[in-house]
Every structure is written in C-alpha cells, then in structure tokens.
Amino acid sequence: MLQIRWHSRAGQGAVTGAKALADVMARTGKYVQAYSVYGAEKRGAPMTAYDKIDDKPILDHSKWMTPDYVLVIDPSLVFQEEIVDNTTDDTIFIVTSHMDKEDLLSVAKHLQGKKVYVVDAIKISQEEIGRAIPNTPMLGAFMKVSGIIPFEDFLVSIEDILSKFPKKIIEGNLRAIKRAYEEVK
C-alpha cells in the first residue's frame, strides 16, 4: 500500500488535493482512501490530509500511517518538526519553498539526511492560477517525483476532475501542474 501524508493550512486545498489524487488513482483501477485530520478550527490552522492507495480494498480506518511520501504545501510548515513524524529513511518529502534545497536544509534541520524535493508551489499557483492554492502544483510535482502513472494520463484525469470549474481556472491549474512537474528538484 502506498501512503501519502499532506501538511497544509486549512483553506490551502490539501483535502481537495488528497481527494483529487485518490480520484485519479481510482481511475487506474486502484482502491483508495482520502481523508483529513482537523478540529473545528478556522482557515490558516495547520492540518493534515492523507491518501492510501492499494491493489485491494482498504480496510484500515485508523488515522495512523508511516508515509511513503510527505507533501508539505505551506512554506512555513516545512519548519515544523511534525512533518517527519512516523517517517522512515525511505520516506520522500516534497516541500513547497522559495528557498533552494541547500539553504532550506541548513535551517530545517529535521529534514537533513532525508530524501527531499523542493518546488515553489505557492509562487507557481499565484502566477498561474492567480491565488495561493498550492494543491494542484503539488500534484504535478508528486507525479514527477513518484512516476506513479504516466504524466499524460494524469493530465487527462485531472482535467476531467476539474471540469466543474470555469475554463480559466482549469487552464490555470493545468499550467501550474505542468510547471511544477518541470520545476521540482
């Protein structure tokens, strides 16, 4: 089973991102679970969202997991040590930051020795979508790093999932996804 944990602030779209990823993977015949953990707090509070992806139905309804991937879509949460909780040496971190990896690791010491990829999902979403909603660019970065499905297939599915939105929003999201796919490193 593939396990993914998102770190986000309420309102940044981690729940939507986790559900979209689950939807994409379900279209390839996988079984999925997407959920989130938050209290009654308002926008801006730190929260986590989760994806589980497997070849058989997912029965485990506990929130606990040892993530294969940790996706951090808020640049300030990169500095919270909670993002390494329950991870292993093999866990891959994809974090959003305007800093390059070397500068980031010199201050975010808990990430030293970890497998870390950096993408500036905030800047990308601001420039391409017009709002700081870093969830879809993070999915683009995740597709590049994980190679879980062919990128073209992902684009077809995500465009369909976004189809309820106006054309301008869909196009912005697709540009953001493609840019993050290219820029993550």
Add this chain to the structure above:
Amino acid sequence: MAERYELKQKEVWDGNMAAAHALRQAQVDVVAAYPITPSTPIVQNYAQFLADGYVDGEFIMVESEHSAMSACVGAAAAGGRVATATSSQGYALMVEVLYQASGMRLPIVMTVVNRALASPLNIHGDHSDLYLGRDAGWIHIIANNPQEAYDLTLCAFRIGEDERVRLPVTTNQDGFLVSHTAQVVEPLQDEEAYKFIGEYKALNPMLDTKNPVTYGAQTEEEWHFEHKANQHKALMESFPVIEEVFNEFEKVSGRKYNVVETYKLDDADIALVLMGSAYETAMLAVDKAREEGIKVGLLMPRVFRPFPYNEVAEKLKNVKAIAALDRSAPMGTTGALYNEVAGALAAKGQSAIMTNYIYGLGGRDTTVEHILEVIRETEKNAKAGKRVTDLQGFINLRGPKLSFN
C-alpha cells in the same frame, strides 16, 4: 421531472456524498434539515442536487433539529417519503421527536453521521448519539464505509416503508472516519436504484381528507401499553423483512448484507464484537493474529435495533472468550454492546468468558496494533478457562491504566 444524474461505474465518494446520492435517488418528497458537523455535507450536497434540478421534492431549512424532525413527522404523516440527516447535539435535540416518529409508525429515513456528545465539545466520531437513540423505537443500521453508507441508505427506505414494518430507520456511519473519507463506491444507476426502493405507498395519510385520521393521540393507562407493545412487536418482527431487503439488494448490486456480520468466526476460539469502521480495521488485526496462531474471529450486529440476540448467540456458541468493544462512554456500567451480547449468551445458557473495552471516544485513533492487544488479552482468558484480564479496559487512553472489575 428530476434530471438523471450521470454516474460512473466507480465513483470516489466520502460517506456524506454517498448518503446524499442515496437520498437523491430515493426521490424523497420532503427533506427537512438543520445541518450539523460532520453530517453537514449530506444536507449541503442534497440542496445542491435540488438546485441543479436532480430532485423534485421539497427541501426545508428549519431553525433547529427539533424542528427538523418535527417537520419530518408532519410531512410523513401527510403521506410523503421523508428523510433527514444529523449528528451528535442535533441528534440529542431531536430525541423527543424521534420517539414521536416511531410511535406514529412513520417510516422516516435519517442518515446519521455518528459523533461524540458534549461536554467537552468534540466534532469527531463515536457512537454516543447512536446509543442515545437506542430505545427510541427506530431501526438502527450500521455502515462501515462509504459504499455501505450508500447501499444501506437505499435499503433503509425499503425496510422502513414495508407494510409489515412501517417504522423509522437510521443509517449510521462514523464521523470523519467514514463521512469525510473518500473511497471507491460503485453506485447503482438512478433508475435501477429507484426501482429497487419502489414507489412510496402512503398509509393513512392525513392529506386524504375523505378518510380523516389522527396522529399522536393521547392514550392513558387503558391503551398506552398496547400501543407500545405493538410498536415493539413491529421492531421484533422486522428481521425477516430486513433479510428479504438485503437479499433483494444482493440481486441488484451483487453486495450481500447480513443482520449479523462475521469474519473468520467459523473455526474461532475467541471473538471480538464491535460495530462501525473499526470492524474493518479489526479484520486486519484478525489476519495478523491468525499469523501468530491465534484463532480469532469477528462479529458485528449490522442491525443494532432490533438487536438480533438469537443469531448473535448462535454464531458465538463455539468461542471460549469474547471481547465486546463499545465506542461510547459507558457512564457507570459495562458498555451497551457488552450488555447486549452477555444477555444474548445468557438466554441460551452459553458461558463464554466476556470482557468489555471502551475505545475511540471523540475520534481517538484505534489502530490494528491496538486491536491486536485486545485479541492477545482475550486469548489469555480463553487459555486460562476463566477471566484473568480486567472486566472493562480502555484502548489507547492517556495516563495511568484505567480498568474496572
């Protein structure tokens, strides 16, 4: 005429979306609701379906849950198919009217998303509200995942509306763990789902002015007892109808539900009894325990009311030790599920060693590892041939160990 909703063979829905689609497909005449976390999206999604032309019926936003259930009673007595959704404090505020609905034999369907009761305030899942409604005279059905929340809501209409039953029904799903967890759901197409549920048949509708009837009349010591006994009889005799509906549902969906569900119980020495999403987590614990050589199985009453005590006892007749897990604060005694199972065994003269565990209150995480600990403790009792563990334990509770004997 409501528009047909295009559904894929496999959708990715959380439990709330699944329940909302089931209400939409039932073409309910009146939904009256006052949204509350974590069941808010059921009401929100339903209202969206209505606004988008997928629902013909009425949707009434009211000023409280007491009013929501009151409006449901009025609409159902008038002769319509009626449904609502709620959780926790909203459920608590409805309680007075829940008893009215069942006493008037109105087949209202309520999709409950189970949540803790304050105080302290908590929005997460446990079975406090389900237990609160235990004696309200409703049929209570338990769903463990979004697929089941969808399937069993469809079944709920058909069970409650059957002329041999005519009782209100709740479907229950764990707050957040099911209601906000998106999983793969294979829905029926609209026409197939509606055909399964069938046209609503009004019985003694108040709007039939040529045949005037009274609902909610006063009965004192001369007749109150007979009315209540009759209502109880309807609940007790609803099992064959529930089974019939589950069998019919299997024909259209390929998915089979049972009044009592079991997992690897046939050759088991010990059993865990629990309800809700943790039942599925426990399946994984059973598989692991069996790798350790512990022959353990699971049992879940799919239907909590009426309680299938004969079948529960029958299925547990060969196990030596049983742990009953309650996801609600027992407040002064052993948990309700423990009491039900102990009563069921006693009635048949069975004497498996029984223990009780309280878990998951207010959404506290319950993992495979936690359930494995319970299995190992239950195994100790079976091996010793007597209870050597605490009567009541608490799973994943902070602080010093709490137990009662």
